[in-house]
Amino acid sequence: MRTERFAGHRRAYGPLMTVIPTGRSAPLPAPRPYATAPSTAPAPPPGGAARPVVSELRLGSFASHRRTVVPLGPFTLLTGASGSGKSTALCGYEALARLAAGDPLEEVFSDPAAWVPERSGADAQGRRGFRLGCTVDGPAGPVTLEVAVQAEPVLRVVGERLSRRGERLLDTALRDPRRSVVQAAWHTAGTVAVTRAPFPDDRLATALLPLRLAGTTEGELRVLAAAEQVVVALRSAFACDPLPRGMRGAVPVGEGRLTSSCDNLADVLHRTHSQCAQRHARLVATADAGCAGPVTGLGVDCRADGTVLARVVRGPGHSTPLGRLGDGELRYLALALVLLTGPHVLVVEPAAEVPAAMQALTILADGFDRSMDARQTRELLALAASICAGGHMRVLGTVTEATAEAARATSGVSVVDLTP
Structure with a gap:
């Protein structure tokens, strides 16, 4: 393979696609990490974290980001000036999560x-x-x-690299632009040191490896373990942006699994009230701490047309339709419900073949504090920090600088400022 053939890739995608005559890829440049507040979360056990978790997000060349490195803890909040790329960073994480779940590039x-x-x-x-x-x-x-994507003129993955402690486990490269495949090479350490095969250029090769490798050699087992770890950590993600206007009316009774916009909040409250008594009671206590006026219960009216309407119980014989709550109260209540439930109540597909004890669900919350007052923000920060300390759930959100100041004073929260 000649270096000149990929000269254009160096400019379009960066050093990930640079090929030198020896056949080894040139090293990636050292990215510049942004400052982050220290996390008070416990250190992982020796030998690696018990659950696979994403500890760092890298946006080498993505929208407004150049060589951006975002360290991620159990509860991480991104702040910064408008246009600093907070929401874009969450989009990057969500994109990797969807690719790890097997979604094609065009989707x-x-x-x-x-x-x-x-x-x-x-x-x-x-x-x-x-x-x-x-x-x-x-x-x-x-x-x-590391993933390099060609956006123009044809959308395709043109390079992918999976490595562990400097050991290259998987590399893919586009060899023939006329074909819809990339050439993949992975470490086997058997009679043949490296195995090569074509992979489709519209999927993440790392997500396909467990379907292609038999694991018959020590090298293949290392590759499989690394690929499965990445896939399990990334695909366990739930992007959540509650939309108050969709939570105010009656909704049909369904599966009781909360959507990303939380527009079926009443249906989920109907389920948690009857099936998750302890979590529902904690949700009521959280609502009482952050909503205006007393909250002694959260119930639903089952209507003749098969829909349910959520209500906030204020005391004996008195309740308020959920639609009368303010936008901040509704977002606060919805995010609290997300934190207090889990993958079986959210519209997310965890890795069924992996025990729940080995998975950590990551909540992506753009505008974590949007429309909320200081009291609601403070209560939600404390709740999220408490939930994340358990290890089964992680949160990555974006907040204003005012909330970032409160978060810096909250134990268990890491704040990353993306202001250049």
Whole structure:
């Protein structure tokens, strides 16, 4: 393979795609991490975290981000000036999560050009793209994933790298632009040191490896362990942005699984009231602490048309329809419900083949404090920190600077300022 053939990739995608004559990829540049407040969360046990978790998000060349590194703890909040890329960082995480779940590129990036850095120039063939990645801690140790995506003229994965402590486990590269495949090479340590095979260029190869490898050699077992660790950590994510206007009216009775917009809040309250008494009681206590006026219960009216309408119980014989609550109260209540439930009550598909004790669900909450007053924000911060300390749930959200100040004073919260 000749270096000149991929000269355009160096400009469009960065050093991940640089190939030197020896066949080894050139090293990635050392990214510049943003400052982060120290986390008070307990350190992982020796030998790696018990549950696979994403410990670092990297946006090497993604929308407004250049070489951005975001360290992630159990409860991480992003702050910064408007336009600093807080929401974009969450979009990057969600994109990796969807790719790890097996979603095709065209579904994950419906408008791929929007994620190409604004001043990114095209190569001689008119190709432009973006790059992102992460580090996942777990039983296999720290595993890094880097992905380079061509956005124009054709959306495709053009490079992917999976490594562990400097050991290259998987590399993919686009060899023939006329074909919809990339050439993948992974470590086997058997009679053949490296195995090569074509993979589709519209999927994450790391997510496909467990379906392709038999695990017959020590090397393949290491590759499988690393790939499965990344997939389990990334796919266990729930993007949540409660929309108050959708929570005010009656909704049909369904499965009782909360959607990302929380527009079926009444249906979920109907389920938790009858099936999750302890969590429902804690939700009532949380609502009482953050909503105006006393809250002694959260109930629903079952209507003749098969719908349910949520109500806030104020005391004996008195209740308020949920629709009368303010936007801040509704978002506060919805996020509290997300934190107090789990993957079986949220519209998220955890890895069924992995025990629940080995998984950690990550909540992506853009505008974690949106529309809330100081009291609601304070209560929600304390609740999230308490839940995240248990290890089975993590939170990555965006907040205003005012909330960031309160978060810095809250035990168990890490604050990352994305202001350049």
